[in-house]
Amino acid sequence: MTTIDDVTKSLAKATVSPKFELSFKGKGLKLNTAADAKEIVQAIKKCDHLTALRLEGNTVGVDAAEEIAKALGHHPEFERAHWSDMFTGRLKTEIPIALKHLGAAIIGAKCRLVEIDLSDNAFGPNGVVGLIDLLKSESCYSLQELRLNNNGLGIGGGKMLADCLTECHKSSVAAGQPLSLKIFISGRNRLENEGATALAAAFKAIGTLEFLAMPQNGINHPGISALADAIAANPKLKHLNLNDNTFTAKGAEAIAKALPKVENLEVINFGDCLIRTEGAKAIADVLRNSHKNLKELILSGNEINKTGAIDIIESLETKEFLEKLDLDANNFGEEGCEDIKCMVESLGFKDVLGSLSGDEGSDDEEDGEDENEEDEEEEPEEDEEGDISTDVKLQVKGTAITPSKPQITAKDFLAFPSPTKLLQLGNSGADSLLQELGTNAKEAEKVAEMFTKVSVVVSKEDEAKAKACELADKLLQNLLNQDPNAGVKVANAILVCLGLLKGEDKKYKPPAKIDGALLVLDHVVRQSYFPKLARDIIQIFVSKPHPTLDKIPEIRHKLLQTLYAF
Secondary structure, three states: OOOHHHHHHHHHHOOOOOOEEEEOOOOOOEEOOOHHHHHHHHHHHHOOOEEEEEOOOOEEOHHHHHHHHHHHOOOOOOOEEEOOOOEOOOOOOHHHHHHHHHHHHHHHOOOOOOEEEOOOOOOHHHHHHHHHHHHHOHHHOOOOEEEOOOOOOHHHHHHHHHHHHHHHHHHHHHOOOOOOOOEEEOOOOOOHHHHHHHHHHHHHHHOOOOEEEOOOOOOOHHHHHHHHHHHHOOOOOOEEEOOOOOOHHHHHHHHHHHHHHOOOOOEEEOOOOOOHHHHHHHHHHHHOOOOOOOOEEEOOOOOOEHHHHHHHHHHOOOOOOOOEEEOOOOEOHHHHHHHHHHHHHHOOOOOOEOOOOOOOOOOOOOOOOOOOOOOOOOOOOEOOOOOEOOOOOEEEOOEEEOOOOOOOOHHHHHHOOOHHHHHHOOOOHHHHHHHHHHHHHHOHHHHHHHHHHHHOOOOOOOHHHHHHHHHHHHHHHHHHHHOHHHHHHHHHHHHHHOOOOOOOOOOOOOOOOOHHHHHHHHHHOOOOOOOHHHHHHHHHHHHOOOHHHHOOHHHHHHHHHHHHHO
């Protein structure tokens, strides 16, 4: 029979190994050969109990990775791989091999990983190939944090990652050690709808997420709706960041239906998601009587009008822990902004509301209206708040106008490009853009950036495309008239901006969709001002295999036909 004295003696003999983190973070080491890795290898070997290894801010080649892996293979206690920004300047063919070496060592040592951080390594889908064995292995049954931010995964990489997580979860459940992933971060990865939908299925199966961040992935409402189902299946979720994807009201309503299932949310970031007023109202309806722990709500850049903002603010009245409310860059107008500030102050949230300096202006402002002149047409309907409904046309001096086309400045458009704002630039739009460029109007790179912002908002043959073509002509003609030899530079610069040619700025993120840019380019290359040599350069790169172009074969074919013809 075991006595208390026996237990006390056993505890006295036991030793608890301290957790030890070995860091080479930010040293800028260039580790090509096994010899180059000697310092790190020796340090790993000297550790009695290595739980974390930081290699951020260095560059590790295949031979060096293999040597580090051999040393790491003697540490079954290893838990945390802090390996972001670790492959600068490496070929995409090298990275998966290096990752395979490191993964094999972890598997061989029977480590139980808690965290993997490979953010800011531009390895694309190839990188996931190097991680497949590790992510499916027993070493990841214990994984709690997976950070893959800014890796250029694309749809293919997203699907492979989803398959790995799904298989790991299934096998871990079968082994009686269910994968309980808590943190998943994958921003700026061009996952789009297919990649997001695949990952959503994995998240739904896992069901233990507490922190989900997938900003800037080109996800539209089908992918958002799939993620909404997954969110509903993760009741412990506290942090949700889907910033800079495109919900539209339809996606916002799907998310709103999921929110009651995640009562523990503390941070909601739906900035720049185009949820619009209807989506804001749907979210407000849910928040009104729930989510008492909410600390941050970010809904900036969403084309929400004043009535939508009022609904949101009213829904936050009982949120005693609220620390941040961001409603900037919406459509409140000057008066609306003042009303919102007063309302927030009356609820005691004065220090919580962020700046409204970037407001896009009210959609229903009636500048220059003669208040004494009778309208010939019937008065438009008003909603309960007394604001004119955006679903009907305003009547000004007896003439029907749509509230969606007020004049805006070039700065307004460039801050948050959209087809609606493109059309709102008016007849002086090109002059406004050139004025915004200033002396940069002579720089091919700056003109190409402006061309890209103008053209990527186009999605089909419509009024917006015609306007984009008009503006593109004036921007490019202005440059080429000043410098007839700038054709090659501008062709190269446009290709870089569209992600079809590598540029010097490694942090630059090309647009997720370039359909509109190619449609406008198809117009531009037909014009007499556009040099033949520039056409030839564009033709060479558009002809080459490229994942972005492969997704839009019809638009690409149309542009190539034009280029061959001219």
